[in-house]
Amino acid sequence: MPKYMISYTIFFLLLTAISGVWMRLFPFWGKIQSVPYDHILHAHSHGAVLGWLFLASFIIFLSLSWNEIPNKKHVNTMFIVTVFVTALMFIAFIYEGYAKFSIIFSTSHIFIEYWVAIYIFIFMKKRNMMPKISRYFINAGLLTLIISSIGPFSLGGLAASGLKDTPFFDMAIYFYLHFQYNGWLYLMLVGLFIWFLNKKQVPLNGKWLRMSFWIYFVALFPGFFLSILWYDFSTTITVLAMFGGIGQFIGVVIFIIALWKALLKKNPFVKWIYRLVVLALTILLSKGLMELALIYPPLAAIVYDTRSVVIGYLHLTLLGFLTIFVFILFGLVGVVSFRRKFTVISMVVFLIGFVINEITLFVSGLMNWIGKNNIIFHHQLLLIASVILLISIGMIWYSAMTNKKEELPN
Secondary structure (H helix, E strand, O other): OOHHHHHHHHHHHHHHHHHHHHHHOHHHHHHHOOOOHHHHHHHHHHHHHHHHHHHHHHHHHHHHHHHHOOOHHHHHHHHHHHHHHHHHHHHHHHHHOOOHHHHHHHHHHHHHHHHHHHHHHHHHHHOOOOOHHHHHHHHHHHHHHHHHOHHHHHHHHHHHOOOOOOHHHHHHHHHHHHHHHHHHHHHHHHHHHHHHHHHOOOOOOHHHHHHHHHHHHHHHHHHHHHHHOOOOOOHHHHHHHHHHHHHHHHHHHHHHHHHHHHHHHOOOOOHHHHHHHHHHHHHHHHHHHHHHHOOOHHHHHHHHOOHHHHHHHHHHHHHHHHHHHHHHHHHHHOOOOOOOHHHHHHHHHHHHHHHHHHHHHHHHHHHHHOOOOOOOOHHHHHHHHHHHHHHHHHHHHHHHHOOOOOOOOO
8 A cells, every 4th residue: 555645644643633732822822823713623623533534444444455456546546535625624624714615625525435435335345355244344334424424414504594503503513423433433443453353363253243233333323312412302312312322332342342352362463552452442441431421411411511521532532542543453454563662652652642631631620510620730731732642643653654564464
């Protein structure tokens, strides 16, 4: 696989980190900033999900299937168009916020997602090159990627109907986010992970994995209501949310048990990848427990009214579980090598920044709940964390660019 694909993908993570540092500088130099905070925030969030995580998932799929791809020009075209549109979208958000050009480019990105999803689906259908359970996860991921686009498309209709300042507008955003990170990204990355393990002949229990998939996938749809329990819904919606939250958590637990049993028989990972797998799954379980706590509506209302907790949760999901899981897969397919000391140091620096960021956000939220002020040096700690993360991502980018392996090891 061409290295330019890896370079541009990690570059979007670097842009996300730069915009993160930029936002953390606002408490200190906000008055002299020429770009409004919300412009940077929109660029930051869209760059993370539609730039970094979308492209990372795509190139991991390409890394696993590159030798089987018949028309590589088609794939190169898809990738270049995605990078071009995503870059213009990022610039547009910085320039004007959520307005004409940013809406045009973010909408164009949705159609690119359809293009990529259809390509992957057809490619897998024509080639019997992966275990059936991986197909379940990946196809479900592609389906939920398409379903997630209902959220952004509904925003225009809600705004045109004069409902922009109503809870329904926020619900559409949460719908999109839920089916992105709990649907598309989780299902796609787990499917790719299982595919790799199958290539390495790790003895996975197909029955347990199918059980994990179906319980999680069915629960994913009512699980959306967990995100919006701050609204005064009927008892029926609350019960559906409970079913969704519990089902998703059980699905994750079954997957972890199946993986753990398989790795006890055969562990194909180097030491640091194994440690990251344990960390990523621990974060995933923590995320699931936090979501279960939202079943209690009064608590859900408090959580969603506490900005630092919401941001902490999003970073736990996107920066913690998903990004670390991507780095694991990068190591497995040869994008980076965790046998190199520099890569390990880069990852340790990343984890230090991540931990500082999460502790600061969640402790500040706890202080707000008990009626206290934010922890001392709140803004300074968040700025330090964002700078550490930026440095670590630059190091990871360098590690990927100087790594000699470009394809999946045989």
